[in-house]
Amino acid sequence: AATTTAAGGGVPPEVLPPLPPIEGLTPFVDLNLDPRIVEVDLVARKNQVALRPGIATRLLNYNDQFPGPLLHARVGDRVIVHFKNELDESTVVHWHGLRISDAMDGSPMIQAPVEPGASFTYDFIVPDAGTYWYHTHLHQIEQFERGLYGAIVVHEREFPTFSAERLFVADDIRLGANNQVSAFQESGPDIGAGRVGNTLLVNGNVVNGETGQPFTFSIPRGAIERWRFVQATNALAHGLRIRGADVRVIATDGGLLPQPFTLERVDIAPGQRYDFEVRPHADATEVVLEALIQVLDENNQVVEQPIAYARATVEGEVKAEEPIYPLVELPRVDVEPAETLQWKLSGGVVDNEVQFTINGVPAYVGEGHEHVLLHTFKPNVPVAITLTSNVSPAHPFHIHGQFFQVVARGGAPVFEPGLRDTVHVRGNESATILSYFENPGRWMVHCHISEHSEKGMMADIQVD
Ligand code: C2O
Ligand code: CU
Numbered sequence: 335a336a337t338t339t340a341a342g343g344g345v346p347p348e349v350l351p352p353l354p355p356i357e358g359l360t361p362f363v364d365l366n367l368d369p370r371i372v373e374v375d376l377v378a379r380k381n382q383v384a385l386r387p388g389i390a391t392r393l394l395n396y397n398d399q400f401p402g403p404l405l406h407a408r409v410g411d412r413v414i415v416h417f418k419n420e421l422d423e424s425t426v427v428h429w430h431g432l433r434i435s436d437a438m439d440g441s442p443m444i445q446a447p448v449e450p451g452a453s454f455t456y457d458f459i460v461p462d463a464g465t466y467w468y469h470t471h472l473h474q475i476e477q478f479e480r481g482l483y484g485a486i487v488v489h490e491r492e493f494p495t496f497s498a499e500r501l502f503v504a505d506d507i508r509l510g511a512n513n514q515v516s517a518f519q520e521s522g523p524d525i526g527a528g529r530v531g532n533t534l535l536v537n538g539n540v541v542n543g544e545t546g547q548p549f550t551f552s553i554p555r556g557a558i559e560r561w562r563f564v565q566a567t568n569a570l571a572h573g574l575r576i577r578g579a580d581v582r583v584i585a586t587d588g589g590l591l592p593q594p595f596t597l598e599r600v601d602i603a604p605g606q607r608y609d610f611e612v613r614p615h616a617d618a619t620e621v622v623l624e625a626l627i628q629v630l631d632e633n634n635q636v637v638e639q640p641i642a643y644a645r646a647t648v649e650g651e652v653k654a655e656e657p658i659y660p661l662v663e664l665p666r667v668d669v670e671p672a673e674t675l676q677w678k679l680s681g682g683v684v685d686n687e688v689q690f691t692i693n694g695v696p697a698y699v700g701e702g703h704e705h706v707l708l709h710t711f712k713p714n715v716p717v718a719i720t721l722t723s724n725v726s727p728a729h730p731f732h733i734h735g736q737f738f739q740v741v742a743r744g745g746a747p748v749f750e751p752g753l754r755d756t757v758h759v760r761g762n763e764s765a766t767i768l769s770y771f772e773n774p775g776r777w778m779v780h781c782h783i784s785e786h787s788e789k790g791m792m793a794d795i796q797v798d
Contacts, residue, residue, distance in 0.1 A: 353406060353489050356562075357551065358501040358537050362403040371412045372405065376427065378470070378482055379420035385533065385540050389512045394421060394470075394480040400538040401503050401566070402468070402484025409463040409491050415456040419448040423473055427456065429486065430605065431466040431587055431755045433735055434458035436775030440471050441734065443705050443794060444776060447472055462737075463490040464589035465562040465607040467503070474784040478568065479507060479529065480515055485564050490590065494657035496611075497557035502549065502623060502644055503538075503564040506531030525688050527727050528569025528783035534625070536643045548642040553614055553621055554650040558657060560584070561610045561623070565602045569783045571728065571758060573626030573638060575599040576610060578618035578648070584659070585609035588737040588753025592662045595751065599626065603730035603758035605782040611657070614648050621646040664753060667739050667768050671718035675709060679723045679731065679759060679781065679791060689790045690781065696790030698780075705794040708779065711771040713797050721757065722764040729786060732756040733795070734777040738769035756782060771797045 350369060366373035381398045382390040396402030407413055419425050424447035428440035436444055438458045448454045469483035485503050508531040510516035519525065533540055540546040553559065562585075563574065575581075575598060582594040587607050600608055614621050623644040631637045681690040689696040697706040711717060718741070723729050737753035743765050759765045780792035 350408065353408060354493075354496070354499050356404060356406060356487055356499050356501050358549070359401060359404040359485060359503065360399060361406045362397075366414070370408075370410070371414065372407045373414040374403070374405070374416070376402070376415050376417045377420055378418070378425055381481070383481075383538065385507075385535070386509065386513050386543070386545055389514075391509065391513050391515065392480075393515070394477055394482050396482060396484055399484075400481045401505075402482070404484065404501065405468065405486040407460050407487075408489045409460060412457070412459050416453065417448065417456060418453045419450055421477075422450055424449050425473070425477060425482070426471050427468055428471040428734075429456070429458070429466065429468050430732070431464065431607075432458070432486070433461045433737070433773045436735060436777060439734055439775075439777070441776075441778050442472050443778065460488045462589055463488045463493070464585060464587065465501070465564060465609055467564050467566060467607075469566070475518060475529075475788055478784050479518075481507075483566050487562065490660050492660050494560075494659050495655065496560040496657055497554070497652055497654045499560045499562070500551070501562045501564070502536050503566050504625070504643060505535040505566045506568065506570045507533050507535060509533045521688060525785050525789065528785050530568070530570050534641060534643075541643055542641055548622070549644040551644070551646050552649040553646040554652040555614055555616065555648055556652045556654055557614060558654040559612045560657075561612050563602065563608045563610070565604055565606050567604050569604060569785075570627070571601065571603040571730065572628070573599045574602050574608070574624070575626065576612060576621060576623050578615055578621040580613040580615065582611040583608060584611045586752030587755045590659060590662045591752050592664060593751070594659070601758070603728070603756065603782075605730050605732050605756035606754070606758070618648050620648060664739065665716075665770050667716075667741050669716050671768060672712075672715040673717045675717065675719045677708070677719055677721045679721060679729045680725060681727070681786070681790070690786045691790055692779075692793050695793075697793030698787070698790060705778065705792065708793040708795050710796040710798065713774055714770050714772055716768055716770055718766055718768050720764050720766045721759045723759045723761055726761040727786070728758060728760045729781040729791065730756050730758050730783065731779070732782045733769070733779045735773045735775060736769050736771055736777065736797070738767040740765055741768045742766035774798050
């Protein structure tokens with residue numbers, strides 16, 4: 335509820351500063367005048383978008399927007415989403431990273447899929463501040479590739495003030511003849527490593543190729559901005575850096591860090607998010623957000639190719655106040671875990687069918703929505719899980735409804751501060767996470783690469 339009106343007499347319960355605008359994506363139209371309720375209509379249907387010159391690309395979108403409208407709220411707000419499915423097939427909407435109740439989580443195992451023509455009302459309180467996103471969780475290989483996703487920004491109760499807040503949602507789509515989404519393969523590298531696109535998008539704009547242009551805007555000297563980044567690619571993980579500015583990482587999947595840190599670059603996997611604090615250098619003429627994408631050079635060596643995602647011209651001057659970050663404390667990781675689990679992520683060919691497995695079991699395959707129950711956790715006790723990919727594909731592994739911290743890779747401690755809901759388990763590598771499983775319910779755990787999850791690497795856990 336963006337508009338606040340004092341209705342009648344009575345003292346408003348609390349006067350909250352309005353949320354800052356988020357540059358980059360168009361927000362939902364909020365139908366509710368109560369400032370603590372965000373109530374919106376969401377429709378999934380076919381859409382056509384001019385991505386490249388020539389014929390428009392046939393997509394599946396929310397509210398005819400690509401990406402879908404931005405859901406913008408404040409922590410503790412109630413969100414009501416009146417969802418209608420106008421697709422030709424069933425779907426559900428998942429709120430990636432929000433620790434809401436399992437009934438509202440968009441798990442096709444709990445929620446009956448929304449059939450064509452049918453509706454469902456999602457109704458929840460947003461429990462944590464941070465940068466999140468929403469997307470389809472059914473027939474995902476095609477529905478997700480065709481654009482059924484959008485971003486969520488949940489502001490801290492007392493949020494730091496910036497000169498501007500921006501949001502970048504990155505995606506890769508594979509376009510073929512006539513600018514249409516290429517056919518989906520049933521085998522080969524698209525299944526093995528996950529489908530990677532040839533057309534890179536930032537906020538729905540093509541940024542690579544002959545007609546691509548980085549997303550552009552201007553930024554004044556002296557500004558201190560918050561840039562939020564959502565990795566909405568299917569299988570593409572890449573480096574990310576910002577040139578021409580002093581940059582600090584201020585938030586990960588689960589919101590602000592206790593202590594911002596500086597890095598030349600970060601690596602971001604499908605499903606993950608980062609927030610950056612950006613201060614243009616005094617002598618910079620532009621600030622560039624760049625993806626560092628692994629490609630093969632002419633000698634078949636893996637090299638990183640920088641692609642400009644966004645380019646800001648430094649123009650004008652402001653005198654920004656220092657942002658005041660709220661105090662953040664993360665759950666302790668220097669503890670003896672109550673349990674230590676091993677989850678082996680693997681795959682193979684069974685009866686001529688590719689299957690991906692967790693601990694040897696293809697936990698979910700095909701149309702049925704029965705998931706294998708992988709483990710039952712007691713809430714609020716620390717558990718360490720080592721996820722291992724003993725073959726070459728990487729698996730950006732996502733746990734619904736919980737946050738965790740990455741504590742080790744290959745058994746050695748790592749510096750990867752911040753709460754995550756998705757960990758990048760690289761090929762032939764292991765990553766150890768620690769979580770307190772604070773949110774009771776039945777939750778999906780899966781690789782975020784649609785081809786992997788839909789072909790078996792998707793199970794359930796129970797917290798109770
Ligand atoms: Cu964003 Cu179950 O996923
Ligand atoms: Cu995977």
